Amino acid sequence: MTQLDSYTPHSGSSAVHVGHYDLSLDYDIEPNTLRARAVLEARVLESCSALSLDLAGLTVDRVLVNGRSVSFEQAKSKLVVHAGDGFVAGESLTLEIHYAGTPSPASGAWGEIGWEELSDGVLVAGQPVGAATWFPCNDHPSQKATFRVRVLVDSDYTAISNGDLVSVDPQGARTEWTWESREPVATYLATMQMGQYRRGPVDSGPYRPSRVPLTLACGEHLWSQAQRVLAKQHAMMAAFEQHFGAYPFGSYGVVVTDDELEIPLESQPLSIFGCNHLTESWESERLIAHELAHQWFGNSVTPASWSNIWLNEGFAHYAEWVWSEVSGRRSAHDQAVEAHAELADSKQKVVIADPGPKKMFDDRVYVRGALTLHALRMHVGERAFFTIVQRWTAQNRCGNVTTAQFLALASEVSGGPVEPVLHDWLFEKKLPALP
Numbered sequence: 001m002t003q004l005d006s007y008t009p010h011s012g013s014s015a016v017h018v019g020h021y022d023l024s025l026d027y028d029i030e031p032n033t034l035r036a037r038a039v040l041e042a043r044v045l046e047s048c049s050a051l052s053l054d055l056a057g058l059t060v061d062r063v064l065v066n067g068r069s070v071s072f073e074q075a076k077s078k079l080v081v082h083a084g085d086g087f088v089a090g091e092s093l094t095l096e097i098h099y100a101g102t103p104s105p106a107s108g109a110w111g112e113i114g115w116e117e118l119s120d121g122v123l124v125a126g127q128p129v130g131a132a133t134w135f136p137c138n139d140h141p142s143q144k145a146t147f148r149v150r151v152l153v154d155s156d157y158t159a160i161s162n163g164d165l166v167s168v169d170p171q172g173a174r175t176e177w178t179w180e181s182r183e184p185v186a187t188y189l190a191t192m193q194m195g196q197y198r199r200g201p202v203d204s205g206p207y208r209p210s211r212v213p214l215t216l217a218c219g220e221h222l223w224s225q226a227q228r229v230l231a232k233q234h235a236m237m238a239a240f241e242q243h244f245g246a247y248p249f250g251s252y253g254v255v256v257t258d259d260e261l262e263i264p265l266e267s268q269p270l271s272i273f274g275c276n277h278l279t280e281s282w283e284s285e286r287l288i289a290h291e292l293a294h295q296w297f298g299n300s301v302t303p304a305s306w307s308n309i310w311l312n313e314g315f316a317h318y319a320e321w322v323w324s325e326v327s328g329r330r331s332a333h334d335q336a337v338e339a340h341a342e343l344a345d346s347k348q349k350v351v352i353a354d355p356g357p358k359k360m361f362d363d364r365v366y367v368r369g370a371l372t373l374h375a376l377r378m379h380v381g382e383r384a385f386f387t388i389v390q391r392w393t394a395q396n397r398c399g400n401v402t403t404a405q406f407l408a409l410a411s412e413v414s415g416g417p418v419e420p421v422l423h424d425w426l427f428e429k430k431l432p433a434l435p
Contacts, residue, residue, distance in 0.1 A: 004140045007306035007357040010077060011054050011129040012140030015046040015087070019145050021190070023135050026152045027159075029194065032117055034058070034103050038135050040095040049086040051095075054132035054139040055079040056114070058101040066094055077106070079136050097136050106133050109358055118259045121157065121195030123272060125265050128306060128360075131187040141302050142400050144184035151192065152176045158197040160217055160255055162190060162268055181268070183249060184398050186302050191267040193255045198223055202254070205231030212237050212247045218256035222275055226256050229278045232285065232327075236292055239326040240319065244293070245390035248300035248397050252292065263287075266294035282329070286320040293319030296393050304400040309360050310352045310426075311401060314369015315389075321370060336374040339367050340434045353403050353426040371434065372425040378435040379421045380414040388413045 004012035020041040027034050036058075044051070056077040063072045063081055070083040081095065105112035106129070114133030116123050124134060131139045151159035155175040163181030195217075202214040205228070214233055218226045233252070241247055253270035261274030264287050271291035277284050297315035321332040343364065350364045352372070359365065377385040388410045392401075395409070403426065410418045424432040 004142065005305050005307075007360060008129050008140065011132070012143065013052045013054075013138050015048045016042050016044055016051050016053075016093075016138060017143060018042045018138050020147070021135065021137065021145055022148045024150045024152075025134075025192070027122075027194070029121065029154055029157060032102050033100070034134070035100045036098075036135070038095075038097045038099070040093075040097070040136070042093045042095055044087045044089050044091045044093065047087065047089045049082070051081045051083075051087055053079045053081070053095075053097075053136045054129070055099070055136040056106050056132045057104055058099045058134075060097060060099045060136075062096075062098040064094075064096040067096075077132055095136075099136065103134050106130060110361065115192070118195065118257055120258060122192060123257060123259075123261075123265075124190075124192045124267075125272075126188040126190060126267075127265075128188055131190050134192060135190070137187045137190075139187045141186040141188060141306065142304050144186050144302065144398070144400070146183070147181040147185055147190060148178070149180075149192070150176055150178045151194075153194060156196055157194050158199060158217060160191075160193040160197070160199075160253070160270070162270075164250065183268075183300075185268050186299075189266070189268040189299055191270070191272075193217070193257075193270075193272060195219065195255075195257060197255070202230050202233060203227050204234040207231055207234040208238065210234040210237040211241070213251040215251060215253040216256070217253065219258050222256055222258070222278065225278050226254075229280065229284065230254060230288065233288065233292060235327070236289055236323055239323060240293060240296070243322055243326075243386055243389065244296045244319075245393040248296060248393065252295060264291050266291050266298060268299040269295055286323070289320050289323040290316045300398055301393055301396045302400050304402050306357070306360055307354045308402050309355070310365050310369035310372070311403065311406060313361075313366040314352070314373060317366040318370040318373045321374070332374060332377075336371055336434060340371055340431070343367060343371070343431055348429045348431050351427060351429055368425065368431070372422055375425055375432070375435055376410060376418060376422060379418065380410070384414050 002014045018040045022039040024037045065083045072081045103115035105114045105116045114130030131137050149161040153159050159177040161179035166180045167178040169176040197217040199217045202216045249269035255272045260276040265272040293316040298312035321335040325332045352365050352368050407419050
């Protein structure tokens, strides 16, 4: 069994691929207690004596493999499943795992991540290895799967997960919400959001209505303000489809928590904002654009390993500049010039194509990633640049990608090698001059 990712060496397994997660959650908000069953449709990739899954802070009661109870053990953040003479490469399995406990975020190099209690509700922030705080999984971005999530919760609360809402089943004082994602989801993007939320469409206000349905969930007291601030998403969606290609999912949702959040969070196909992000400022507007752009870059087109995270954050940051340009504010070039000047005044200690686990969320990965894209745009020209971007999102829809793949596609479309132009931006610490 080999390590999947040096950035997250204690997460993920090369021995198994989970193609579908069927999760049934019974959650009590006030005491923060969870009783759950996870059914995983999996395929063994490497013959082994035991299979390892990620699960942190919750206690497993029973494990069944193809309907038969088997032995298991838990150690730190791992669930190790044994079965007879072991597992043979190529065989398909149904793993049924019953577990319970008091879910809580996991602490690590990136702070607290995973299942987190709000002042009244729940938020899940799974990036990069927080999925294991609420369900057993193979927790790595290369291990995408479809999901079906049922959540039984007090009827005062709305439960939101990935994909489409397929049913709402009142059961006395409690209600079961069922969500289904038919497009594959990376485990770090699997989410659960609960609160006393009102749900409905986002009004377009003064903007032309988006082709893609846009939805909102937030407290009643925030509804009008959220509608006013988020109406511009209709124009953002149209602009991003024009520049980045067709939106990769069936709808896009936003959850706004009653709590203030330090940063917004991306999930698939939704984003989570704090009440503090509902302002008319450019700071809020750029974050709204950034999170929407992640649906293309990160959620649909997902890094094959965490070292390629600039392909998420560089593109999403560049989308802020694209929106600035389209909406009649500053041009992308003016934004790039200012960003370059600010970076030039700071220490350059990050190689963005391989920043290392401690610096994978460093602001320089975001900003220099965007500058790398702008340098490419200036080198190949407007038409070729957005052709590259649109082919990138179309060819790799719902897939996993690397920096090498991006350079190869950019070279193919532009008709000449781009690696010499982008090498110093991606693979050296010293900041190149902006073309």
